[in-house]
Amino acid sequence: MQKLTSPTRRWAAAIVLMLLALPGPLLAQETLGPSAFYNSRDGFHILIPDGWENRSTEAYAHFHHAEAAVDVYAITRPLRTGQDDALAAAFAALPIEQPAAPAEARTVNLVNGEWMQQISIDPPRRTTLYTQPFAENLHVIVWDSPTGSAQPAIVPGEEVEAGLEAALAALGLSEAEAVSLDEMTIGAQTWTVASFEDEPAAALARVRSALTYAVVVLEPVESIEALPLFFMQLSDYFVTPQTAPFLYLGLAATALVLLVLVGSIALRARALKQEALTLAALAQEDQAAGSQNPSMP
Amino acid sequence: MSVTTHASQTSAVPVVESEKRPTALTLLTIVTIIGLGIGLYMGLVYAGTDLQQGEVQRIFYIHMPSFFGAFVAFGATVVGGIAYLRTRNAKWDRLAVAGVEVGLALAIINLVTGSVWARPIWNTWWNWDPRLTSEAIMILTYAAYLMLRNGIENPEQRRRFASVYGILAFTTVLITLLITRIRPDTIHPVVIGPVLTDASMMNVQGDFELAATPGVSTALGINMLVWGLLLPITLLWYRLRLENRAERVNALKAQVLSE
Numbered sequence: 001m002q003k004l005t006s007p008t009r010r011w012a013a014a015i016v017l018m019l020l021a022l023p024g025p026l027l028a029q030e031t032l033g034p035s036a037f038y039n040s041r042d043g044f045h046i047l048i049p050d051g052w053e054n055r056s057t058e059a060y061a062h063f064h065h066a067e068a069a070v071d072v073y074a075i076t077r078p079l080r081t082g083q084d085d086a087l088a089a090a091f092a093a094l095p096i097e098q099p100a101a102p103a104e105a106r107t108v109n110l111v112n113g114e115w116m117q118q119i120s121i122d123p124p125r126r127t128t129l130y131t132q133p134f135a136e137n138l139h140v141i142v143w144d145s146p147t148g149s150a151q152p153a154i155v156p157g158e159e160v161e162a163g164l165e166a167a168l169a170a171l172g173l174s175e176a177e178a179v180s181l182d183e184m185t186i187g188a189q190t191w192t193v194a195s196f197e198d199e200p201a202a203a204l205a206r207v208r209s210a211l212t213y214a215v216v217v218l219e220p221v222e223s224i225e226a227l228p229l230f231f232m233q234l235s236d237y238f239v240t241p242q243t244a245p246f247l248y249l250g251l252a253a254t255a256l257v258l259l260v261l262v263g264s265i266a267l268r269a270r271a272l273k274q275e276a277l278t279l280a281a282l283a284q285e286d287q288a289a290g291s292q293n294p295s296m297p
Numbered sequence: 298m299s300v301t302t303h304a305s306q307t308s309a310v311p312v313v314e315s316e317k318r319p320t321a322l323t324l325l326t327i328v329t330i331i332g333l334g335i336g337l338y339m340g341l342v343y344a345g346t347d348l349q350q351g352e353v354q355r356i357f358y359i360h361m362p363s364f365f366g367a368f369v370a371f372g373a374t375v376v377g378g379i380a381y382l383r384t385r386n387a388k389w390d391r392l393a394v395a396g397v398e399v400g401l402a403l404a405i406i407n408l409v410t411g412s413v414w415a416r417p418i419w420n421t422w423w424n425w426d427p428r429l430t431s432e433a434i435m436i437l438t439y440a441a442y443l444m445l446r447n448g449i450e451n452p453e454q455r456r457r458f459a460s461v462y463g464i465l466a467f468t469t470v471l472i473t474l475l476i477t478r479i480r481p482d483t484i485h486p487v488v489i490g491p492v493l494t495d496a497s498m499m500n501v502q503g504d505f506e507l508a509a510t511p512g513v514s515t516a517l518g519i520n521m522l523v524w525g526l527l528l529p530i531t532l533l534w535y536r537l538r539l540e541n542r543a544e545r546v547n548a549l550k551a552q553v554l555s556e
Binding site for chain 2: 037039043045238240241242243244246247249250251253254257258260261262265268269272273275276279280282283286
């Protein structure tokens with residue numbers, strides 16, 4: 001190593017300072033707040049609704065509404081041998097039994113794709129099951145009400161009254177007739193709240209994209225506004241896309257550009273060195289020729 | 298090479314041998330290589346995976362810092378250009394051209410990584426978003442600098458032209474830097490710093506919160522230091538040495554030819 005000159009010393013000091021600065025950001029770790037999503041290991045993410053107790057485990061998401069005695073589960077299982085097997089595997093992992101054969105099944109087209117909705121009524125238990133095949137997995141979201149206190153349904157209907165009627169029919173309550181309709185703001189959404197003389201206690205409904213989203217409450221619940229938040233899970237669920245190949249492509253492109261620049265600098269430096277040596281050799285030859293032939297100009 | 302006392306050969310020797318790499322450059326190179334390794338580790342391993350974008354979001358740890366590296370290099374061109382116009386010392390012109398070449402490489406990295414990221418996130422390799430368009434103009438402007446510069450024979454005229462061009466070309470860098478904050482129709486996300494108009498965030502696609510994924514700020518900070526400072530300075534230094542050597546070889550060539 002050559003002796004450190006004054007400017008070199010200044011450079012060395014600057015580099016040492018830069019190195020000392022490196023751990024700074026490492027020490028200044030960002031503090032992360034609680035996630036608004038339940039994130040499964042296989043990239044399935046669903047929103048945790050406000051007012052629901054999060055009882056999720058590593059294997060599945062589980063949200064509990066104590067007052068309404070409702071549990072919502074979300075789980076994803078690989079689609080190896082078909083949807084039925086994947087669904088059975090999902091219920092084998094969940095702490096509840098697979099619901100009875102559905103009284104009503106239909107496909108509902110939501111913002112994040114098509115879901116199969118299956119409404120099961122096995123008194124007193126009421127269950128609404130949503131399933132969606134996505135890539136190589138089956139996503140399952142279960143609304144389970146062991147006491148039959150409340151149950152959701154999504155039905156076609158561009159008008160809230162007609163949609164509510166269809167939802168009641170789908171839930172086996174076709175004889176129920178609303179006596180009053182009021183409006184309730186939940187978050188940024190306006191929901192219609194229907195009251196009944198006898199059963200059910202109430203129903204909440206909202207029309208979106210030619211579909212009526214409804215939750216029918218069979219037993220009185222005070223914090224009724226927390227129940228429709230379940231639908232946020234359906235519409236806000238997402239799956240982390242598999243984008244690793246694009247990362248590798250980007251890294252390869254970066255390496256290539258750097259390699260071209262560094263390689264080009266090195267090659268040009270070598271060529272210049274060669275040129276300097278050739279010029280020196282030429283000059284030497286000229287000098288030798290000049291000394292042998294001093295009369296030449 | 299044997300050392301003789303011949304005048305021409307003693308002129309050639311310094312061209313090759315006096316360019317022994319300074320200790321500071323060796324140290325800087327080592328620090329930069331280590332920094333690149335740490336930066337890659339932080340971006341690919343330490344930082345969490347973005348839940349909405351998946352692994353491709355990690356390209357951001359190269360994409361954004363490489364732009365700031367280009368900014369530093371093109372900034373060196375401005376400094377070199379102004380200093381040359383004031384002093385007429387050719388060393389400043391050499392700094393300017395080194396800055397353009399290094400800045401261009403880093404800007405291309407920025408553009409290519411952005412395009413690769415856009416494919417899965419925007420579902421296209423390219424669109425004429427204001428930021429992408431301004432960046433393409435910026436790259437073409439600096440590519441033209443190199444081509445036009447080589448087309449001027451007279452060295453003095455070439456340096457003067459390149460200095461003025463290099464200073465004016467920097468406006469394309471500033472426009473590229475600020476355009477996402479002022480244009481309402483951009484889909485390019487603003488990750489750090491203030492947004493000058495609320496409307497400019499209306500159409501953003503592929504945005505993410507720094508605090509939403511663990512380790513993003515730390516990984517980004519380290520990569521900004523490496524790609525935005527260490528790497529451009531190291532590359533500039535090597536490129537400057539090459540330009541110095543070329544200048545000396547040209548001088549030697551003129552000397553040999555005149556004898």
